[in-house]
Amino acid sequence: MAGTVVDERDDDELRILIQKVARRIRSNRAEGDVGDSQLSVLFYLDVRGALTPTELAALEHVTPPSMNRTVNGLEEAGLIVRERATDDARKVLVRLTPAGDRLLVETRRLRSVWFSDELANLTPTERAALEAARPALRKLAGG
Amino acid sequence: MAGTVVDERDDDELRILIQKVARRIRSNRAEGDVGDSQLSVLFYLDVRGALTPTELAALEHVTPPSMNRTVNGLEEAGLIVRERATDDARKVLVRLTPAGDRLLVETRRLRSVWFSDELANLTPTERAALEAARPALRKLAGG
DNA sequence: TATTGTTATACTCTATAACTATA
DNA sequence: TATAGTTATAGAGTATAACAATA
Numbered sequence: 001m002a003g004t005v006v007d008e009r010d011d012d013e014l015r016i017l018i019q020k021v022a023r024r025i026r027s028n029r030a031e032g033d034v035g036d037s038q039l040s041v042l043f044y045l046d047v048r049g050a051l052t053p054t055e056l057a058a059l060e061h062v063t064p065p066s067m068n069r070t071v072n073g074l075e076e077a078g079l080i081v082r083e084r085a086t087d088d089a090r091k092v093l094v095r096l097t098p099a100g101d102r103l104l105v106e107t108r109r110l111r112s113v114w115f116s117d118e119l120a121n122l123t124p125t126e127r128a129a130l131e132a133a134r135p136a137l138r139k140l141a142g143g
Numbered sequence: 144m145a146g147t148v149v150d151e152r153d154d155d156e157l158r159i160l161i162q163k164v165a166r167r168i169r170s171n172r173a174e175g176d177v178g179d180s181q182l183s184v185l186f187y188l189d190v191r192g193a194l195t196p197t198e199l200a201a202l203e204h205v206t207p208p209s210m211n212r213t214v215n216g217l218e219e220a221g222l223i224v225r226e227r228a229t230d231d232a233r234k235v236l237v238r239l240t241p242a243g244d245r246l247l248v249e250t251r252r253l254r255s256v257w258f259s260d261e262l263a264n265l266t267p268t269e270r271a272a273l274e275a276a277r278p279a280l281r282k283l284a285g286g
Numbered sequence: 287t288a289t290t291g292t293t294a295t296a297c298t299c300t301a302t303a304a305c306t307a308t309a
Numbered sequence: 310t311a312t313a314g315t316t317a318t319a320g321a322g323t324a325t326a327a328c329a330a331t332a
Contacts, residue, residue, distance in 0.1 A: 012251055014277065015168055015258045016186070019179060020284040022165030024204055025158055027323080035298050036162055043159065054313060061167055066300050068315060073298085090308045090313045108155055115158045118283055126279035133276035134157065136269035140261055141163040170300080178321055197290060209323050211292060216321080233290045233331045 028114035034079075034107050037062070037070045042079065042096065042104040050083070050095040061142060079103055171257040177222075177250055180205070180213045185222065185239065185247040193226070193238040204285060222246055 026036055034042070037060065044059055045051060051059075057067035071094055074080040079100035085091035096104070119127060169179055177185070180203065187202055188194060194202075200210035214237055217223040222243035228234035239247070262270060 011255055011259045017280040017284045019165045022162045024285055112154055116154050122279050129275040130279040132272040136265050136273040137160040141160045142167055
């Protein structure tokens with residue numbers, strides 16, 4: 001019972017720490033950088049090829065209207081194009097443009113600067129521990 | 144050189160994973176729940192007592208106007224009060240109200256449900272790895 | 287002048303509700 | 310009816326620029 005209380009507090013701290021690290025990552029956006037969600041969509045399109053808005057929404061665990069807004073922003077910026085699917089006229093395929101591909105590469109490079117510096121400031125032990133936690137983080141990220 | 148490229152991609156994934164887990168935590172807010180930043184402020188006020196907006200902004204790594212908006216929301220909800228400091232008339236002390244204290248306890252409990260469930264779904268190995276990464280996360284969170 | 291707090295404004299991301307088009 | 314996409318609207322969180330009050 002005492003153990004339970006301690007565990008709850010530990011979980012709390014872990015949860016708050018993850019949110020805080022994420023907030024710091026976000027706050028270190030570079031000038032002309034693209035937002036988190038937009039970047040993540042570019043990332044998925046690069047890895048998996050063209051996807052529908054519904055598929056993207058599921059991958060990001062957001063609602064279709066949220067993803068639609070994100071896709072609108074990317075389209076207005078010329079980073080993706082919408083194409084009607086040939087097999088099902090309801091479906092739309094979101095595809096990376098060459099400009100989107102270039103921005104993805106550049107933005108990831110910019111984003112990595114702060115984070116990689118932070119990682120470099122960890123001790124070898126801390127770094128190894130974070131590396132070992134990668135599978136757990138993958139599972140918590142939910143695919 | 145090949146190793147460098149792989150490392151960059153690994154850092155990228157780690158960064159994106161952390162952001163994604165944070166997004167999932169946020170999306171699992173309960174009804175009537177308070178936002179991330181507001182909750183974090185309540186957390187600090189509970190642990191450290193009354194603090195100025197500037198101090199809170201520094202702790203959260205956000206700008207003073209951002210913190211001001213967060214504090215406004217908490218004040219409108221009756222969860223904190225602003226008091227003029229006696230020693231320096233420029234300063235404002237933000238203090239938790241009894242209602243804020245109650246909401247903090249309740250909200251943390253609600254928030255823990257989803258995350259603790261997720262943690263419970265990890266294998267013992269994954270769970271231990273995440274636990275071992277806690278010091279690294281603390282450092283990345285920047286205090 | 288420097289510091290503290292604040293307001294004005296704008297952008298990103300998120301959600302729910304409701305609508306259109308296609309299957 | 311069910312599914313895919315979208316629009317309308319709203320709220321939280323963040324930022325920069327500019328201003329007021331006090332030290």
